[in-house]
Amino acid sequence: MKQLAILGSTGSIGRQTLQVIDSTPNTIKPVALAAGNNKLLFLEQVKKYKPQLISMQHEEDARWLQQQLDGFHQKIDICYGSEGLLAVATFSDADTVLTAISGAVGLQPTVAAIKAGKTIALANKETLVAAGELIMLLAREYGVHIMPVDSEHSAIWQCLQGENSHDVARLILTASGGPFRSWSSEQMAAITPAMALNHPNWQMGAKITVDSATLMNKGLEVIEARWLFDISYDNINVVIHPQSIIHSMVEFNDGSVLAQMGVPDMRLPIQYALFYPQRLAGKAPRLQWPIGELTFAEPDYERFPSLNLAFQAGRVGKTMPAVLNAANEMAVHAFLAGRLEFKAIPKLVAKVMEEHSPVQYNSLEDIMEMDSWARHRVEEIIG
Missing domain, CATH: 3.40.50.720 (NAD(P)-binding Rossmann-like Domain)
Structure with a gap:
């Protein structure tokens, strides 16, 4: 056991x-x-x-x-x-x-x-x-x-079983787009914490739900995928898939694409991680066929700049992703506490990133030092 x-x-x-x-x-x-x-x-x-x-x-x-x-x-x-x-x-x-x-x-x-x-x-x-x-x-x-355990990375992991990593052309992470994917920039100015916490597909904690609404969560997953699967940022794409049925895809050098599908239920990737390589019969719901329309779209980087900030931080590397992460955590908590507007979250993260001079870290202590600096800087800016 x-x-x-x-x-x-x-x-x-x-x-x-x-x-x-x-x-x-x-x-x-x-x-x-x-x-x-x-x-x-x-x-x-x-x-x-x-x-x-x-x-x-x-x-x-x-x-x-x-x-x-x-x-x-x-x-x-x-x-x-x-x-x-x-x-x-x-x-x-x-x-x-x-x-x-x-x-x-x-x-x-x-x-x-x-x-x-x-x-x-x-x-x-x-x-x-x-x-x-x-x-x-x-x-x-x-x-x-x-x-x-994340559903997207679990999907990629499953698609790679039995495959040669050298044959991978790119990873395609899917994102629901959150509750505001069709909102105009003007509408997004009035978003409240209660609105942001109402995710259309997933039941998650408050912080990750807000991250999903800003698309920062997908940006963090891009950085995570880079390390989990040892792949360049140039070979990671994000696509908006509102139905959350395809959890992610892998494209190979010959043009073939493998996708992992399932209901949007975290018990499936949790169970796969805990029992790998076995697939036990659990009690998570199953897809009902036919599953209906599946749609895909490019992310709107202008309305959702957090996703682009994550790509930028990942490409810079060194301590920049740690600063991105810490600044975002603090900004999200400030938004949930009513101290910051929704659209100000990525602006605040971008400002802290601009002020940071990334350095190569050699230990966990180096990371925590930059994490602490970013958190204090957010508090100073919010005032």
Whole structure:
């Protein structure tokens, strides 16, 4: 039985991962769980799955959990904060770590898990965006497999099975276009957080949903794809596909194109990553045939400049993608808090990028230093 540690068990990916486990009994045991602030749901998960180690973001929540679990028939070690994340990521009994927390906070525990020799099921795209070169070097050094969980990268991974990577001409990432793909620039000036959080196809956390609305999420996925599949940015394209049925495609040198299709349900890529190379029968819904019209369009880089910013940052490389990622995180949080307009998100990210002089990084500490600088700079600009 696979022993799994989950970073972010109460988030969207974490909850769906536990649904996959429920639908495939006696295959995976969650032995360590880490959560953020949702202590009530986390308590339910802990009582149901009985992990050996748990962690919460804040000390007071960890103490509350300790009180609630007093007298529980199984001993459970409880920790908190960044040290707790590291403890869950490196838990000795876990052979696989699912990184499902959002943002650059996932960097340090992912590095720790790699150094501990864990297989990584990667749902934290910011890890490869900010430090892709370092992460892939460490994975090779420690002989660790990184299994992509994002639906687009899972699709590419599936299309590449049995293929020679030298025969790949380009990767084609699909994007739904978000809820505002047909809105004019004038209409987009009035977008509120509630509007941006209403994604037409996917159920996701707040930050990634806003990123999908700005198309920054697709830009981050472009950078992630560059590192996962060792391919040039010139050979990565994005196409708008509103139905989200084709999750991504691979074009080969002979002109053939392989596409991976399925319902827009994250349980499918989660299950593929956790059970690879097996394909187990789960409870995710299936496509109903005929599936209807599938449409495709070029992204509008003028109305959605975030996508272009990501390509720019990726091509510059060095510490620029880390700065892009940190500035975007802060800008999105400011938008959700009502401190920033929707259309100001990419403008703010672009300003911070313009002020940054990228340098080659040699360690995780170098990345975190630039991450911190970008976050402070955003706060200074917002005021």
